[in-house]
Amino acid sequence: MSSVEKVERDKKANESVKVSKERKKLPLWLAGLILVLAGGSSYATIRLLTYVPPDVEPPVITLKGEPEIELKLGSEMPYEDAGATAWDERDGELSVATELPKIDVWKAGEYEVKYVVTDESGNVAEATRKVRVVAPTPVEGAVYLTFDDGPSEHTARLLDVLKKYDVKATFFVIGRDMDELIKREYDEGHSIGLHTFSHNYAYIYRNQNVFFEDLTAIQNKVRDITGHTSMLMRFPGGSSNTVSALYDGGTRIMSRLVTEVEARGFRYFDWNISSGDAGGVSTSDEVYNNVTSRLGPGEWIVLQHDTQGFSVDAVERIIQFGKKNGYQFKPLTMESYGAWHGVRN
Numbered sequence: 132m133s134s135v136e137k138v139e140r141d142k143k144a145n146e147s148v149k150v151s152k153e154r155k156k157l158p159l160w161l162a163g164l165i166l167v168l169a170g171g172s173s174y175a176t177i178r179l180l181t182y183v184p185p186d187v188e189p190p191v192i193t194l195k196g197e198p199e200i201e202l203k204l205g206s207e208m209p210y211e212d213a214g215a216t217a218w219d220e221r222d223g224e225l226s227v228a229t230e231l232p233k234i235d236v237w238k239a240g241e242y243e244v245k246y247v248v249t250d251e252s253g254n255v256a257e258a259t260r261k262v263r264v265v266a267p268t269p270v271e272g273a274v275y276l277t278f279d280d281g282p283s284e285h286t287a288r289l290l291d292v293l294k295k296y297d298v299k300a301t302f303f304v305i306g307r308d309m310d311e312l313i314k315r316e317y318d319e320g321h322s323i324g325l326h327t328f329s330h331n332y333a334y335i336y337r338n339q340n341v342f343f344e345d346l347t348a349i350q351n352k353v354r355d356i357t358g359h360t361s362m363l364m365r366f367p368g369g370s371s372n373t374v375s376a377l378y379d380g381g382t383r384i385m386s387r388l389v390t391e392v393e394a395r396g397f398r399y400f401d402w403n404i405s406s407g408d409a410g411g412v413s414t415s416d417e418v419y420n421n422v423t424s425r426l427g428p429g430e431w432i433v434l435q436h437d438t439q440g441f442s443v444d445a446v447e448r449i450i451q452f453g454k455k456n457g458y459q460f461k462p463l464t465m466e467s468y469g470a471w472h473g474v475r476n
Contacts (some may be wrong), residue, residue: 186252190219192227194246199261202236203466209394210234215258217248225250237393239266267466272458273430275467276300276446277402278437279326279365282312285443290315292443296450299462301400302437303365305330306349310356317357322462324363324400325349332367336375336384339391346397362397363463369401371472385476400463402434403470408442409434415444423452432463432470 196213217225230245244260306328328348335342404425406418
């Protein structure tokens with residue numbers, strides 16, 4: 132080989148040293164050189180490759196709404212979670228999996244909503260939201276007078292007594308044809324609750340569908356009269372009744388109904404003082420003594436029936452006793468204490 136040929140070969144070899152950038156230029160500390168021997172050649176091609184470190188950073192989760200939420204007992208049906216978003220530096224926006232426990236807004240307690248996201252490199256991020264269901268603070272010396280099964284021929288004079296003492300009560304009404312009295316109850320500031328339309332144990336406790344058809348019928352009637360859709364209700368016989376077992380074919384209907392009424396947004400109430408006017412007593416003195424002898428510190432839901440004249444006769448003295456001894460008379464609301472019984476069927 133001549134010297135000229137040798138110079139020409141060396142020139143071509145020098146020109147074959149190439150630098151190729153296969154990615155956008157990154158900081159020098161990311162770059163590395165790999166020498167690849169050319170096949171059968173003693174010369175090398177130098178290629179500049181970008182070194183991308185492993186993705187070890189997890190995504191970032193951002194909660195929508197507050198990280199801690201407090202619900203009043205029974206005030207939200209059902210709980211609706213606001214959700215969360217996630218962002219990853221490599222992968223961008225990612226979808227978030229939400230682990231939502233069953234939040235029972237009828238039972239005080241704390242729940243944790245969990246959010247989980249995984250990026251394309253397998254990095255996992257988690258976040259949580261606290262949800263607290265808080266029972267209302269007991270009102271010391273609060274008395275809730277409640278009257279079932281009306282209206283009746285005794286309801287007007289009962290309303291007169293309540294108005295005289297500026298006391299608000301709660302009426303759990305049924306489908307009697309006395310609409311003007313339900314209207315008066317509502318207009319005078321009393322709470323209207325639902326006690327089913329028919330109040331027929333053999334009918335309403337046959338099955339769940341029949342019960343809700345009957346409950347909806349009285350709800351619609353009250354709405355037509357007052358313009359208000361009531362969600363307060365009381366089971367005929369209370370939630371602890373066992374007479375329902377005679378008609379439900381062994382299905383333990385009360386155990387299912389107490390759950391289902393809550394799921395549908397109703398708030399049901401039992402009582403912790405019975406006047407006894409539905410059986411066992413027959414005079415206003417007995418009703419008065421049954422109620423006043425049981426009062427004490429705390430909250431008291433009193434069960435009476437405005438279908439019983441002798442029971443209505445006792446109301447004025449009960450109010451006088453309560454006011455003299457520092458009790459507050461209040462109507463039931465969706466946030467009120469429920470005095471719930473243990474379900475026995």
